[in-house]
Amino acid sequence: xxxxxxxxxxxxxxxxxxxxxxxxxxxxxxxxxxxxxxxxxxxxxxxxxxxxxxxxxxxxxxxxxxxxxxxxxxxxxxxxxxxxxxxxxxxxxxxxxxxxxxxxxxxxxxxxxxxxxxxxxxxxxxxxxxxxxxxxxxxxxxxxxxxxxxxxxxxxxxxxxxxxxxxxxxxxxxxxxxxxxxxxxxxxxxxxxxxxxxxxxxxxxxxxxxxxxxxxxxxxxxxxxxxxxxx
Amino acid sequence: xxxxxxxxxxxxxxxxxxxxxxxxxxxxxxxxxxxxxxxxxxxxxxxxxxxxxxxxxxxxxxxxxxxxxxxxxxxxxxxxxxxxxxxxxxxxxxxxxxxxxxxxxxxxxxxxxxxxxxxxxxxxxxxxxxxxxxxxxxxxxxxxxxxxxxxxxxxxxxxxxxxxxxxxxxxxxxxxxxxxxxxxxxxxxxxxxxxxxxxxxxxxxxxxxxxxxxxxxxxxxxxxxxxxxxxxxxxxxxxxxxxxxxxxxxxxxxxxxxxxxxxxxxxxxxxxxxxxxxxxxxxxxxxxxxxxxxxxxxxxxxxxxxxxxxxxxxxxxxxxxxxxxxxxxxxxxxxxxxxxxxxxxxxx
Numbered sequence: 385x386x387x388x389x390x391x392x393x394x395x396x397x398x399x400x401x402x403x404x405x406x407x408x409x410x411x412x413x414x415x416x417x418x419x420x421x422x423x424x425x426x427x428x429x430x431x432x433x434x435x436x437x438x439x440x441x442x443x444x445x446x447x448x449x450x451x452x453x454x455x456x457x458x459x460x461x462x463x464x465x466x467x468x469x470x471x472x473x474x475x476x477x478x479x480x481x482x483x484x485x486x487x488x489x490x491x492x493x494x495x496x497x498x499x500x501x502x503x504x505x506x507x508x509x510x511x512x513x514x515x516x517x518x519x520x521x522x523x524x525x526x527x528x529x530x531x532x533x534x535x536x537x538x539x540x541x542x543x544x545x546x547x548x549x550x551x552x553x554x555x556x557x558x559x560x561x562x563x564x565x566x567x568x569x570x571x572x573x574x575x576x577x578x579x580x581x582x583x584x585x586x587x588x589x590x591x592x593x594x595x596x597x598x599x600x601x602x603x604x605x606x607x608x609x610x611x612x613x614x615x
Numbered sequence: 616x617x618x619x620x621x622x623x624x625x626x627x628x629x630x631x632x633x634x635x636x637x638x639x640x641x642x643x644x645x646x647x648x649x650x651x652x653x654x655x656x657x658x659x660x661x662x663x664x665x666x667x668x669x670x671x672x673x674x675x676x677x678x679x680x681x682x683x684x685x686x687x688x689x690x691x692x693x694x695x696x697x698x699x700x701x702x703x704x705x706x707x708x709x710x711x712x713x714x715x716x717x718x719x720x721x722x723x724x725x726x727x728x729x730x731x732x733x734x735x736x737x738x739x740x741x742x743x744x745x746x747x748x749x750x751x752x753x754x755x756x757x758x759x760x761x762x763x764x765x766x767x768x769x770x771x772x773x774x775x776x777x778x779x780x781x782x783x784x785x786x787x788x789x790x791x792x793x794x795x796x797x798x799x800x801x802x803x804x805x806x807x808x809x810x811x812x813x814x815x816x817x818x819x820x821x822x823x824x825x826x827x828x829x830x831x832x833x834x835x836x837x838x839x840x841x842x843x844x845x846x847x848x849x850x851x852x853x854x855x856x857x858x859x860x861x862x863x864x865x866x867x868x869x870x871x872x873x874x875x876x877x878x879x880x881x882x883x884x885x886x887x888x889x890x891x892x893x894x895x896x897x898x899x900x901x902x903x904x905x906x907x908x909x910x911x912x913x914x915x916x917x918x919x920x921x922x923x924x925x926x927x928x929x930x931x932x933x934x935x936x937x938x939x940x941x942x943x944x945x946x947x948x949x950x951x952x953x954x955x956x957x958x959x960x961x962x963x
Contacts, residue, residue: 567749568748568750
């Protein structure tokens with residue numbers, strides 16, 4: 385019953401959690417100072433989103449409607465705790481730099497929103513796929529915003545990638561140019577807000593351009609069932 | 616139908632925006648000349664650079680918005696914004712400082728809100744705040760007034776420093792520690808108080824005794840005279856600037872009388888930093904200020920009080936940019952509550 389192509393388009397573009405639904409703005413704005421942080425939080429959110437969608441979809445027929453929200457929140461909280469402990473164990477540096485925003489994934493509206501709007505109404509496979517696509521859409525926004533802010537403020541990309549991917553990734557850091565004085569604004573919260581605004585504007589422009597390119601719907605002539613003669 | 620000379624009463628024609636802006640620029644000349652005299656050619660280069668960037672940015676945005684470029688440029692508002700920002704930044708700041716500031720002011724603060732007449736915040740001051748929080752080092756490095764500097768920079772020197780072309784630039788920044796640049800009076804005041812010095816001790820420092828204090832005094836005096844000329848020409852009304860200066864004077868007098876060890880005298884407050892420039896040329900921006908006479912008095916007084924509070928208790932030495940932006944936010948609120956009485960309307 386679920387159309388996978390439609391889920392893909394919804395998650396990545398039309399209903400993108402970051403750009404269109406504007407959900408989970410708090411972590412989105414707070415941790416996107418570098419690509420590494422953005423990617424780390426994006427991946428963590430995606431894992432939690434897939435897991436919660438699957439679990440919610442599995443239990444959807446057994447949970448009474450009245451208490452579904454507390455049940456969903458418990459599921460999400462359990463998953464977030466797992467992810468948090470995993471990152472704490474395997475990527476401690478990243479755990480430190482993400483700080484409070486890792487446990488705060490619990491309150492990320494994207495997750496409860498998808499659980500309520502999609503997973504509690506669809507089967508397991510469709511829900512898992514929806515979680516994946518929404519998660520990828522969210523992570524993409526995070527990474528693009530993080531890349532923009534990191535380039536502007538430090539002139540690098542993927543600095544500190546070894547925190548996320550292990551020691552081999554230290555070579556991934558790309559120095560685009562050397563900056564003597566970092567552009568502090570891009571690193572500070574206002575930079576995140578301005579960057580986010582520009583991304584939303586860019587999406588709207590692209591949508592408008594696509595709309596214009598679409599051929600105008602063919603006007604079908606209205607045939608009247610009955611013509612009343614006046615006079 | 617012919618409308619020939621009618622008898623009185625005559626209706627005066629409204630001043631056109633372009634005429635107002637041109638007069639603002641002319642009135643700034645005196646203070647700007649003082650600034651050139653005391654701080655060298657740097658300011659002139661900054662102004663020229665700022666104006667060209669502003670015109671290019673304005674034209675580009677108008678092109679993107681499919682509007683008439685010549686119409687937007689002919690009102691001179693972009694030029695005024697650029698000049699105000701350029702005289703507010705240190706005269707030897709590197710070129711990209713003013714370019715970033717002007718681009719942000721014109722594109723983000725002015726045109727993203729709908730262009731002249733629709734912007735909520737004063738573009739020049741928003742640009743200044745962006746620069747101040749992004750590049751604190753470059754934005755607080757004022758060179759010493761020429762008469763005390765060991766080596767007075769020529770026009771070429773200033774040009775090379777700003778564009779980072781020669782070794783002079785590197786030397787300049789190296790010498791920043793020992794003599795070419797010097798703390799402004801407000802800077803030394805902030806540092807002095809943080810070291811728990813009292814006012815009379817700080818007043819003995821070179822920033823207050825030597826030609827630096829005189830330099831800032833003359834610049835402020837120049838802008839004060841320019842401001843009075845604007846009042847005379849009816850480019851601005853008296854409410855806002857009076858509100859700013861009177862509120863600042865009352866606050867600082869009270870502080871000075873109650874606790875002279877941690878306050879400088881009111882006249883010092885009025886004639887240092889950006890006081891006169893801001894009171895007459897920046898706070899009076901008709902777009903972002905309150906509109907009714909009483910509202911404008913309140914708006915101006917608010918700026919004066921905020922400047923006193925931030926200068927005395929805040930982290931930054933001067934405060935006009937922050938004060939003006941905070942007051943800009945309240946302008947619609949003030950307008951909502953302070954409405955002029957309509958003619959013939961009686962209370963109760």
